[in-house]
Amino acid sequence: MASASTNDIEFRSVTKNYGPVTAVKDINLNVPKGAFLALLGPSGCGKTTCLRMIGGFEQPSEGAVLIDGREMNGVPAYRRPVNMVFQHYALFPHFNVEQNVAYGLKQMRPRIAAGDIDRRVAEALEMVRLDGFAKRRIYEMSGGQQQRVALARALVNRPSVLLLDEPLAALDKKLRSAMQIELQTLQRDLGITFVLVTHDQEEALSMADIVCVMSAGRIRQLGAPQEVYDHPADLFVADFVGKTNRIEAKLEAGGATLRLADGSAIPASKPVATDEAIVAIRPEAIRLSRERVANGASFQGVVTHRIFLGSSAEYAVNVPGLGDFLVTADRSTMNESDLVAPGDAVFLGFDPAAAHVFPASTA
């Protein structure tokens, strides 16, 4: 197909209302060709509505959705060059694997020759490593296999965009990580634009090359995974993408110094134009030690809980005046003497430059 645009998908001021409820509010979004976009947010944030508007299952109340440069308002799902992997796979129970995968090709007009359909179905099944399963009934397949059938059924049509609606949510942890890698490999090999909806920030960060964090029908931040994680645009993103410790603070010296709730002061990483601020610091940016650290911010506290995670451990540390902190410690970088247990007095230290400062009003 001749390309009319460098963007596979565009949202132009898209709003979607369900009666009095606004699910999506004035969204503008460009997805370049071949990108892997993750729509990330809590349930009810509008991410699924956005996906369904691309798929054609919902029509925007205002604005327009463009696929490959063509406006899609009013175009039904069955005339759109996109395919979707549904959350519960939505395989046709009365067809076998092969018939499920061939379904889309058989609908295409002008008709595709039967031999070509057979060949493409076989290729697709091979691609998702299900060759030999062609004649199986759907209910004879495990969850992970059904997932791959759904994937083959969508990809066999060579869509310009593949939509994935929480495709891994129903799989167990091990299978999920395997499928994450598989999906990523497929996406790179095929060069098809993937749009993934997920509420799992780890999934979004690990698979996508553009993450779009949403909340309450709006985009909160759009960027590369590392950028979103390291430089969250606001407190919501900082909280939702990864774990965050919050410290209430007042700004002094024209916004250059943060006076924390316990009376101590640290320099602000960037000036903020409010009086009240929230300092956000990642658990892994905090160092845990038995002695006070000379440089940077340092606080004394008591370990209240330890959660052993295998290669790392999470500690809950109560700091008088500041509240509870979550600290992640990588075991490979810890000294034997740093291994602490609940009840131990410890020092928390962090580089003030690694802390993000947000106006308190956005909390």
Next chain:
Amino acid sequence: MRALVTFVYVFLYTPIALVVLFSFNAGRNASEFIGFSAQWYGKALSNTFLMEALRNSLIVAFTSAALAAIFGTMAAIGMERLGARTRAVFDGLFAAAIVVPGVVIGIATLVALVEVFGFINPVLAAIWPGDQPPRLSLGYGSIIAAHGLFTMALVTMIVKARIAGLGRDIVEASSDLYAAPLTTFRQIVLPQIMPSILAGFLLAFTFSFDDFIIAFFVAGSNTTLPIYVFASIRRGVTPEINAIATMVLAVSLALILIARFLMREKKKPTT
């Protein structure tokens, strides 16, 4: 408690068991069992009046059940698209149609048909170009119409339950795979709801085949099997009637069992 339940079941099934037993009675007397014989079955099957009544019943039951299955399914599909409130109203109306007593339906249908015929027949006579204008009157057509309307509610309820369990996502998946709505219906929805349509058809068939009350009101001078049985009873209960009753019972039970089998919960694909 258990004794009570036992009593209820004995009370319920003894008469039926007696009918079946006496249908095999070698003697003529309905009150004493002399010996085993199948002669009354032979007699019943060679009775031409009876056979004609049976044929009528089968035609009426098949036609009305087919109409009920088609229109009932269409109603069930149409209702899926209604808003929640409108749908509740229609749900109520369909449920009500099932519990309305047969006598009421019989009278109501009779009155309605007579009124409609009284209005249409003069009109037909006036506009008909030939000498012999067709006259609408009570007959098989009216039984089929009455049974079809009544059993349609039955089909709708059964099919609607299946559609509700179907889930929107396979319909959306079909649409996503380039199938226009009609194709989606034919290839995805219809195969899924077919067992419930068949079940509805069989139940409608059983109902129409067994129905006496409604048929009696609207049959005019025609005879269906239950009407024939009713008429013969006046000449006393013969073992022949018992044989007919037993055959009807067997056929009805078989149809209902098939319907139950078709309506059973399908094994869901594991997710």
